[in-house]
Amino acid sequence: MRALTYHGAKDVRVESVPDPVIQEPDDVILRVTATAICGSDLHLYRGKIPATKHGDIFGHEFMGIVEEVGPAVTEVKKGDRVIIPFVIACGHCFFCEHDLTAACENTNPDRGAILNKKQIPPGAALFGYSHLYGGVPGGQAEYVRVPKGNVGPFKVPGSLPDEKVLFLTDILPTGWQAVVNAQVKKGSSVAIYGAGPVGLMAAACARLLGAEQIFMVDHHEYRLNYARETYGAIPVNFDRVDAAEFIIGNTAGQRGVDAVIDAIGFEAKGSMIETVLTNLKIEGSSGAALRQCIAAVRRGGVVSVPGVYAGPIHGFLFGDAFDKGLTFKMGQTHVHHFLPELLEHIENGDLNPEIIITHRMKLEDAAEGYRIFEQREQECRKVILTP
DSSP, X not given: OEEEEXXXXXXXXXXXXXXXXXXXXXXXXXXXXXXXXXXXXXXXXXXXXXXXXXXXXXXXXXXXXXXXXXXXXXXXXXXXXEEEOSEEOOSSSXXXXXXXXXXXXXXXXXXXXXXXXXXXXXXXXXXXXXGGXXXXXXXXXXXXXXXXXXXXXXXXXXTSOHXXXXXXXXXXXXXXHHHHHTTOOTTOEEEEEOOSHHHHHHHHHHHHTTOSEEEEEESOHHHHHHHHHHHOOEEEETTTSOHHXXXXXXXXXXXXXXXXXXXXXXXXXXXXXHHHHHHTTSOSBOOHHXXXXXXXXXXXXXXEXXXXXXXXXXXXXXXXXXXXXXXXXXXXXXXXXXXXXXXHHHHHTSOOGGGGOOEEEEGGGHHHHHHHHHHTGGGOOOEEEEO
């Protein structure tokens, strides 16, 4: 089959690789009909995620048709149309039973060993996201093996086109969880740092839940303009103003927002010192976005972090967070828990996640899709690939 594979920083290629096969009794083989390039894929593309190996197949946002099932699969059958959550969950461990599927204990047992042999609880495996997260081949391919076939595949109505439901795999539930974690409700004020796909989904979800004031922080004008026109967000260009100061000055009582969402993560542009430390492998993450979030939120507010972080953080202002009495909620998305509710919102027309798509390309052109997305060319917001 054809698949996108990694060969070093900013070197990805579509090439022929062996077809996936059933390895466990509850495996499913999926024929991919649509897949996407995610903002978090750019961390892989830039060579920033540990334990990414040459030949790894990327892609954790994908859907398709069930082609083959293992003998223990009972929940789906050949021909079913499904989306696949990017988190691989067993469905029966302590965390899965508490709807915390991203913390599944059974699908990624080797993570602690990879992280310098520290005894770190494993957390779930992810599709196409390095050997730190299980080394499971991803879905930017013609076919993919889906482990835990009785837990992951989620059937979607044939009446809805792929583009309407594809983002149920990751960015829509990630944006939703970020907003739920931020305790956004009717009348809330919220600032979202990062107007990429997750940030835009968070804005859509915040508006649906009744947020009165949404600030969108970025430095790409086309993204800020889109957020203003589509979600009624107040654009804040951090190249022109201090974002936190602007936000505080434009909230009730100049106290700051009720909640902030860091949809940027560890590659936020930080200081020269942070850049040097990161290049020397001394520090894993810039703390620039989190410092801004701590500054912009009011006392007693919430900092919600869907953005990916890797390693220690430079300049994390814990004392300031303590003084302000802040709550932090973060982590990978517990996708499975949110799917029925989000599908209903799509069917009702409350959410239209597909409107952020700007580029539709063939899988064979995936390397160019990565380049365009990474360089923010052609006002790119989201790239969809079809095999």
